[in-house]
Amino acid sequence: MIAENFNYDAPTSLDEAIALLHEYGDDAKILAGGHSLIPMMKLRFASPTHLIDINNIPGLSYVKEEDGYLKIGAMTKEVEVEESEIIHAKYQIFMDATKLIADPQVRNFGTLGGNLAHGDAANDHPAVMIALGADVEITGKDGKRTVGIDDFFQGFYTTAVEHGEVLTEIRIPAASGNYGSAYHKAERKVGDYATAGVAAMIQMDDQGRCTKAGIGLTNVSPLPLRASRSEEVLIGSDLSEAVIAQAAQYASEDCSPSEDLRGNVEYKRHLVSVITKRMINKAISRAKK
Amino acid sequence: MTKKITLKINGAEHTMEVEPRMLLIHAIRENASLTGSHIGCDTSSCGACTVLIDGKSAKSCTILAVQAQGKEIATVEGLATAEGLHPIQEGFHLNHALHCGFCTPGLMMRAVELLEKNPNPTEDEIRWGISGNLCRCTGYNNIVSAIQWTSAKMQGKELPSTEPKFV
Ligand SMILES: Cc1cc2nc3c(=O)[nH]c(=O)nc-3n(C[C@H](O)[C@H](O)[C@H](O)COP(=O)(O)OP(=O)(O)OC[C@H]3O[C@@H](n4cnc5c(N)ncnc54)[C@H](O)[C@@H]3O)c2cc1C
Ligand code: FES
Ligand code: FES
Numbered sequence: 001m002i003a004e005n006f007n008y009d010a011p012t013s014l015d016e017a018i019a020l021l022h023e024y025g026d027d028a029k030i031l032a033g034g035h036s037l038i039p040m041m042k043l044r045f046a047s048p049t050h051l052i053d054i055n056n057i058p059g060l061s062y063v064k065e066e067d068g069y070l071k072i073g074a075m076t077k078e079v080e081v082e083e084s085e086i087i088h089a090k091y092q093i094f095m096d097a098t099k100l101i102a103d104p105q106v107r108n109f110g111t112l113g114g115n116l117a118h119g120d121a122a123n124d125h126p127a128v129m130i131a132l133g134a135d136v137e138i139t140g141k142d143g144k145r146t147v148g149i150d151d152f153f154q155g156f157y158t159t160a161v162e163h164g165e166v167l168t169e170i171r172i173p174a175a176s177g178n179y180g181s182a183y184h185k186a187e188r189k190v191g192d193y194a195t196a197g198v199a200a201m202i203q204m205d206d207q208g209r210c211t212k213a214g215i216g217l218t219n220v221s222p223l224p225l226r227a228s229r230s231e232e233v234l235i236g237s238d239l240s241e242a243v244i245a246q247a248a249q250y251a252s253e254d255c256s257p258s259e260d261l262r263g264n265v266e267y268k269r270h271l272v273s274v275i276t277k278r279m280i281n282k283a284i285s286r287a288k289k
Numbered sequence: 290m291t292k293k294i295t296l297k298i299n300g301a302e303h304t305m306e307v308e309p310r311m312l313l314i315h316a317i318r319e320n321a322s323l324t325g326s327h328i329g330c331d332t333s334s335c336g337a338c339t340v341l342i343d344g345k346s347a348k349s350c351t352i353l354a355v356q357a358q359g360k361e362i363a364t365v366e367g368l369a370t371a372e373g374l375h376p377i378q379e380g381f382h383l384n385h386a387l388h389c390g391f392c393t394p395g396l397m398m399r400a401v402e403l404l405e406k407n408p409n410p411t412e413d414e415i416r417w418g419i420s421g422n423l424c425r426c427t428g429y430n431n432i433v434s435a436i437q438w439t440s441a442k443m444q445g446k447e448l449p450s451t452e453p454k455f456v
Contacts, residue, residue: 001331007290008309008355031356038351039333041310051309053356079345103421105336105399108345109352190420191334 003041010053014060014166017052018141021164024050030166031055032075032114035106036123060113060168063087070172074113079104081112091172092286093132093181093199097124100184103191113167116152119159122193126153126224128183129170130216131199136160137169144168153223177211178204180286182279185218186271188262194219195262196271198251200279202234202287210234215247215276220255220268227251230276239284248276294358298323299367307354313347314338316354317364325365325394329423336422339395340364346402348421365394368401377401380439381432383451388426396422400436409440430454 007024011017021028029048031037032055040046054060060075063084070091072081081087082098101107101115101124115125116136126149129136134149138161147160154160161167175181185197197218203211213234215227230247237243257268295304296316303321317340318324326349329337333351340349341363368375374382377397387393396419403410403418410418415436416429424432434454441448 002312003310005290005308005310008292008353010355034353034356035333035351038353042331055356099417103336104403104418105339105346105348105421106333106351108347 001042003038004044004047006041006048007050008053009050010056012056012058014054014057014139014168017054017057017166018139018164020050020052021166022141024052026163028052030117032111032117033077033109035102035110036114036118036120054166065174068174070174072112072170072172074117074167074169075111076113078102078107078110078112078115082107090175090179091132091181093128093183093201093283096183097128097199100124100187100194100197106191112170116170117159117161117167119153119155119157121153121222121224122219123224124183124185124194124197124218127197127199127216127218129172130224130226131181131183131201131214132172133201133214135171136167137171138162138165139168140165146171150226156222176203178206178287180283180288182282182286184275184279184282186275192262196220196255196257196268196275198272198275198279200276200283202239202280202283204239204284204287208238210237210239215251215280217251217255217272220257220272222256225255227254227276229254234280239280244277244280247280248273251276292355294355296321296354296357296362297360298362299364305354309353309355311354313340313349313352313354313357313362316357317349317362320354323364323366326398327391327394329391329395334423335392335395336399336419337392337395339398339422341398341402344402344405346399346421363398363401365397368397375401376439376442377404377435380435380442384431384435384438385451385453386427386431386435392422392424392426396424396432400439404436404440404443408444410436412437 028050031051031053060073062073181201183199185194199216201214213231215230217225229250252269252273291306305320327337329335338350
């Protein structure tokens, strides 16, 4: 399968990339890892007339803790997250998630920025970022702006990144105190998109009372979903079995999966309930360590 | 709208005039006439087109030829040297790790990166590491044995038996 023809530029600075996006207008697209975009272009679901490859722009790839945030550069590849020491030590949710994303070759190229900017509720990082309460930094002609993850996903393949802008950084409130996070998705086979996936983040005080909670759901609603009622029942609670069961129940009620080859609605709701319970428990046990 | 690019494949430079939409696998097979890397699915799923780009295994059906400009590309044709087969080729050969051979070039290139990063992988790590490569013939067990054998060989350890195992 061959994509429709297009012009290709590989600028070496962010300013140049943004200028090119403005020059070419609506038909220009950013090329990051290309592992969502190129397949779509081959199928001719997307036919941009200009591709702006941002792989040659230095300084967009890093994982670091700074100013109370875990900061991830937009062009950081899945494999770099998988191999990052900070991630191993404190943010195990990414170890859970990256392992379930596609396969090693795809993870050598797919970027975290691209995974969010693609705006697909089937991707795994959106739910993770919802659970972790991330902010997204977007850079345009007039400088940088920051968008909270809850305002980032706006529709099918539509995000807060406007034309002429580049997603540059993902910022996650740094892990502190008794903090744990976990992700799992049910998939039919390796590399498949989620039948249903759940991301959980739990923070507790020394008495075991929940002070912060985040629950994000993958591929069970048109947009990546925050399970707000589940979070509310967890926060302030003693995280008893009954509370966790209630949170799982709410998540399964509040999502709106559609029937497809991966399963029917009832099955997917059931999965959400089971995985929510397991991920909350996993996050709690990690928070206790 | 063509672009002139130079691809460095297995150490040799190939200069070509390509449309930006040309996929790397096509440039390798058609322009550089290196047909060892295969096209199985053309949808980023099977791994038959796996090559190394600056040492990283890549599905070359999902990468544009223009993106590989200036990078070091390695394909199956570059594995053997004048001295003989690469240990991974020897491993596949001795362990009967192929039947039709269609998946083999991609699997070997993937295994090369896997062993480079993790010289002594467990069976689970091997199975996980080749999860982006499909083989419709072997059932994978002999491929796993081949990679275990190669791991031992490359580290100068005692070599496991290559007798067929019936499972
Ligand atoms: C076989 C296969 C299986 C996969 N399985 C999974 C899976 O299980 N889970 C999962 O989450 N993903 C999966 N993916 C998708 C993969 O993770 C993609 O790499 C990822 O979704 C997009 O990242 P990218 O860097 O490749 O982006 P690209 O494909 O380059 O870009 C995607 C979109 O985002 C835009 N974009 C990219 N970066 C920026 C930026 N910095 N600023 C503004 N816009 C930008 C592009 O213009 C494009 O519209 C799979 C892909 C393949 C090929
Ligand atoms: S041909 Fe590239 S992954 Fe199948
Ligand atoms: S040997 Fe035939 S596909 Fe693997």
